[in-house]
Amino acid sequence: MARVRDALEAGKFKRVGKAFRQMHPAKAAGLLEALPPAERSSVWEMLDAERAGKILVHLHDEVRARLALEMEEDELVAAARKLDLDDLVDLIQALPSGSGRQLLQAMDVRKRQQLLSMLSYPEDSAGGLMNTDHISVRADVRVGSVLRYLRLLEDLPDHTDKVMVVDRKNRYQGVLRLSRLVTSTPDSVVSDVMDADFQPFDVMLPSQDVARRFEDLDILSAAVVDENQLLIGRITVDDVMDIIREDSERAMMSMAGLDDEADMFAPVLTSSRRRAVWLGINLVTAFLAAWVIGLFQGTLEQLVALAVLMPIVASMGGIAGSQTLTLVVRGMALGQVEGGNARLLLSKEMGIACLNGVLWALVVAGLAVAWFGNWQLGAVIAAAILLNLLCAAVSGLAIPLLLRRFGVDPALAGSVILTTVTDVVGFLAFLGLATLFLL
Amino acid sequence: MARVRDALEAGKFKRVGKAFRQMHPAKAAGLLEALPPAERSSVWEMLDAERAGKILVHLHDEVRARLALEMEEDELVAAARKLDLDDLVDLIQALPSGSGRQLLQAMDVRKRQQLLSMLSYPEDSAGGLMNTDHISVRADVRVGSVLRYLRLLEDLPDHTDKVMVVDRKNRYQGVLRLSRLVTSTPDSVVSDVMDADFQPFDVMLPSQDVARRFEDLDILSAAVVDENQLLIGRITVDDVMDIIREDSERAMMSMAGLDDEADMFAPVLTSSRRRAVWLGINLVTAFLAAWVIGLFQGTLEQLVALAVLMPIVASMGGIAGSQTLTLVVRGMALGQVEGGNARLLLSKEMGIACLNGVLWALVVAGLAVAWFGNWQLGAVIAAAILLNLLCAAVSGLAIPLLLRRFGVDPALAGSVILTTVTDVVGFLAFLGLATLFLL
Numbered sequence: 097m098a099r100v101r102d103a104l105e106a107g108k109f110k111r112v113g114k115a116f117r118q119m120h121p122a123k124a125a126g127l128l129e130a131l132p133p134a135e136r137s138s139v140w141e142m143l144d145a146e147r148a149g150k151i152l153v154h155l156h157d158e159v160r161a162r163l164a165l166e167m168e169e170d171e172l173v174a175a176a177r178k179l180d181l182d183d184l185v186d187l188i189q190a191l192p193s194g195s196g197r198q199l200l201q202a203m204d205v206r207k208r209q210q211l212l213s214m215l216s217y218p219e220d221s222a223g224g225l226m227n228t229d230h231i232s233v234r235a236d237v238r239v240g241s242v243l244r245y246l247r248l249l250e251d252l253p254d255h256t257d258k259v260m261v262v263d264r265k266n267r268y269q270g271v272l273r274l275s276r277l278v279t280s281t282p283d284s285v286v287s288d289v290m291d292a293d294f295q296p297f298d299v300m301l302p303s304q305d306v307a308r309r310f311e312d313l314d315i316l317s318a319a320v321v322d323e324n325q326l327l328i329g330r331i332t333v334d335d336v337m338d339i340i341r342e343d344s345e346r347a348m349m350s351m352a353g354l355d356d357e358a359d360m361f362a363p364v365l366t367s368s369r370r371r372a373v374w375l376g377i378n379l380v381t382a383f384l385a386a387w388v389i390g391l392f393q394g395t396l397e398q399l400v401a402l403a404v405l406m407p408i409v410a411s412m413g414g415i416a417g418s419q420t421l422t423l424v425v426r427g428m429a430l431g432q433v434e435g436g437n438a439r440l441l442l443s444k445e446m447g448i449a450c451l452n453g454v455l456w457a458l459v460v461a462g463l464a465v466a467w468f469g470n471w472q473l474g475a476v477i478a479a480a481i482l483l484n485l486l487c488a489a490v491s492g493l494a495i496p497l498l499l500r501r502f503g504v505d506p507a508l509a510g511s512v513i514l515t516t517v518t519d520v521v522g523f524l525a526f527l528g529l530a531t532l533f534l535l
Numbered sequence: 536m537a538r539v540r541d542a543l544e545a546g547k548f549k550r551v552g553k554a555f556r557q558m559h560p561a562k563a564a565g566l567l568e569a570l571p572p573a574e575r576s577s578v579w580e581m582l583d584a585e586r587a588g589k590i591l592v593h594l595h596d597e598v599r600a601r602l603a604l605e606m607e608e609d610e611l612v613a614a615a616r617k618l619d620l621d622d623l624v625d626l627i628q629a630l631p632s633g634s635g636r637q638l639l640q641a642m643d644v645r646k647r648q649q650l651l652s653m654l655s656y657p658e659d660s661a662g663g664l665m666n667t668d669h670i671s672v673r674a675d676v677r678v679g680s681v682l683r684y685l686r687l688l689e690d691l692p693d694h695t696d697k698v699m700v701v702d703r704k705n706r707y708q709g710v711l712r713l714s715r716l717v718t719s720t721p722d723s724v725v726s727d728v729m730d731a732d733f734q735p736f737d738v739m740l741p742s743q744d745v746a747r748r749f750e751d752l753d754i755l756s757a758a759v760v761d762e763n764q765l766l767i768g769r770i771t772v773d774d775v776m777d778i779i780r781e782d783s784e785r786a787m788m789s790m791a792g793l794d795d796e797a798d799m800f801a802p803v804l805t806s807s808r809r810r811a812v813w814l815g816i817n818l819v820t821a822f823l824a825a826w827v828i829g830l831f832q833g834t835l836e837q838l839v840a841l842a843v844l845m846p847i848v849a850s851m852g853g854i855a856g857s858q859t860l861t862l863v864v865r866g867m868a869l870g871q872v873e874g875g876n877a878r879l880l881l882s883k884e885m886g887i888a889c890l891n892g893v894l895w896a897l898v899v900a901g902l903a904v905a906w907f908g909n910w911q912l913g914a915v916i917a918a919a920i921l922l923n924l925l926c927a928a929v930s931g932l933a934i935p936l937l938l939r940r941f942g943v944d945p946a947l948a949g950s951v952i953l954t955t956v957t958d959v960v961g962f963l964a965f966l967g968l969a970t971l972f973l974l
Contacts (some may be wrong), residue, residue, distance in 0.1 A: 132879045246717045252718060401832075425787075
């Protein structure tokens with residue numbers, strides 16, 4: 097990358113263009129994303145339509161839309177023509193609706209109709225993920241005929257590990273794996289060597305479930321059928337890998353209130369606006385905690401050591417709670433936390449909270465006594481920490497379960513709510529107990 | 536799951552055993568992990584060796600080791616015999632070394648030698664991921680002969696989308712895709728239809744790079760060669776999907792100081808000990824912040840409103856810093872943050888920090904003035920927030936870059952260090968400025 101940037105600064109545009117043309121499109125996309133906007137645009141202008149199309153596929157949505165909008169319309173159309181249908185659908189969805197419609201208009205009638213039918217499915221469903229380049233054969237023909245048919249096609253679509261078997265009305269019957277095809281004798285009949293147990297995916301199946309089934313069944317491609325069991329497309333494992341990667345990125349980014357499509361070099365104003373929302377939400381919770389502290393101003397005036405120690409109580413609760421929360425959110429994502437075992441999980445987490453609560457309560461109490469020479473203060477902080485850790489265990493389990501019941505993503509909202517709870521309980525317990533026993 | 540637990544409680548063991556035998560192994564594994572230890576063991580005892588072996592593959596390492604240790608040695612050996620070599624290697628690595636060695640001894644000579652050679656590669660390298668069930672053909676034979684050879688094998692290994700092409704000395708020459716094989720005429724020669732550009736993976740390639748290359752190149756399987764270009768195995772995409780999923784789980788769990796192999800129902804003592812470490816590390820940073828506050832006890836005694844407002848300053852800095860940190864950690868994982876563009880990223884992040892700093896400084900100042908009716912207090916908190924947000928932007932970028940230079944995983948240690956910095960700077964700026972201007 098350093099070399100590309102050096103060459104750009106030195107004005108050696110030809111060399112950069114050549115380097116980008118020789119690179120694998122995925123690598124070129126990564127490199128483009130790592131360049132600041134000005135340099136990104138000047139590299140982008142150097143690429144021909146075919147290259148640009150291939151690179152577009154590998155870019156994050158936000159960067160992709162931004163670069164596509166920089167292209168002339170005819171360039172964009174030329175680049176788009178080189179794309180697989182599912183990638184083209186992604187591109188159209190990432191563009192502002194006006195540009196998307198223009199792109200759609202520029203396609204020939206047949207392709208446009210296929211695109212329109214694919215665009216009619218939700219982006220995060222089997223229909224939104226599928227491609228329509230599957231090969232289908234009939235169940236009553238012989239393997240020899242299938243091989244002759246495939247030879248006529250000369251080249252099979254990427255990631256073809258099986259052909260689909262359908263009846264006369266295009267209803268799904270099963271799949272015929274290539275690995276089975278090549279090991280069968282030419283005179284065997286497809287219906288004898290096909291895999292009829294292989295379940296097709298419903299077109300409306302959510303993409304999370306698609307990914308989960310690909311992983312669990314270890315499959316490379318799957319048929320997609322509509323509600324009448326008609327074969328309408330196939331999903332390949334490369335799209336599933338993208339889902340898994342994007343999901344994990346999204347989970348990580350959303351925990352910091354960031355947009356998952358984020359372009360590292362998005363304009364400052366755009367980024368600021370997005371992040372401001374998250375800061376604002378957190379400010380509300382911070383003021384809630386401040387309000388609780390404000391209730392005890394009289395106590396704090398009399399014993400300023402409380403102000404010194406109170407962040408420790410809140411912070412220990414926050415850490416312990418986020419451990420439980422993370423475990424539960426992961427378990428929920430794997431479908432392993434239900435009403436049935438939640439109570440058992442609660443008793444386990446309470447057990448851990450008791451052990452760690454007692455341990456760290458004693459440690460902190462010891463340090464507090466050593467620091468301020470006040471035995472009662474040590475007792476109060478120990479009790480507050482134990483209380484807060486128990487409460488953190490309950491909230492760490494209850495918050496994601498409740499959020500799920502209300503249909504909110506627990507990975508996103510969970511940690512804000514949890515921190516609010518552990519802050520409020522921590523300050524309340526510590527300052528409240530101090531008011532009762534120390535004054 | 537609720538049904539399984541009900542049936543277990545009602546003592547209907549036969550029905551549970553049957554249900555587990557009919558389920559897909561991956562699903563059965565998920566269900567087993569969701570059961571508390573006692574019920575898990577009683578279900579496990581009901582399964583025969585073949586089923587148990589298939590389920591073992593899909594379990595997380597910790598649960599796998601625990602269940603394998605519950606089995607009699609001969610049962611375990613019987614279950615292990617049904618496993619693919621790469622899964623068997625995983626199992627042996629997850630077991631305590633004594634049991635692993637016993638298992639190894641129980642295999643026949645040929646299998647044991649293959650296992651030993653696979654175990655000699657690091658777990659997280661191409662060698663640790665590969666399987667040795669590839670099919671190889673010579674470059675100078677005809678497609679018709681290849682087809683006849685494959686028909687003799689009757690069934691190809693799972694996930695065979697290509698056969699490997701080697702020379703007489705088993706040196707790697709290229710790959711022949713099945714999709715190409717079925718579209719070629721029987722009398723064409725392998726060397727004409729094979730894909731000679733397809734790069735094999737070096738046996739020592741780290742698994743992260745393996746996954747990245749699978750994703751970038753959209754491939755389903757790849758050849759693994761040793762340092763002499765001899766073909767020694769192949770990696771399939773299902774193993775790569777596992778890596779991607781495990782990486783994302785590990786990143787999420789490690790941010791809360793949890794072990795990535797964690798069994799949701801691990802014994803309370805084991806879990807407590809693991810989590811205590813993380814709580815202890817955080818306690819050190821909490822005491823550091825407390826020590827900073829302690830420096831200003833005199834100030835706090837005179838103006839208790841400072842104690843009420845100070846958590847707000849620290850918390851806003853922490854949130855803003857973690858946004859920058861998350862963006863940078865993701866960029867580093869994608870290989871997009873280097874010395875070259877770090878400076879540009881810094882100026883962008885500083886820009887965002889200025890905008891959001893000024894915005895929220897004004898909001899918080901307004902609220903503080905409304906609450907405490909003290910104009911100077913408002914000015915001090917505004918300045919402290921702006922300062923802390925700027926400092927958070929610098930730290931959010933600098934900390935992961937520094938950690939990487941010292942070879943520490945920035946996802947793990949980054950957020951602890953960042954929070955320490957934003958807490959310390961937040962308290963120091965707010966209480967320091969208050970001491971200078973408000974007393």
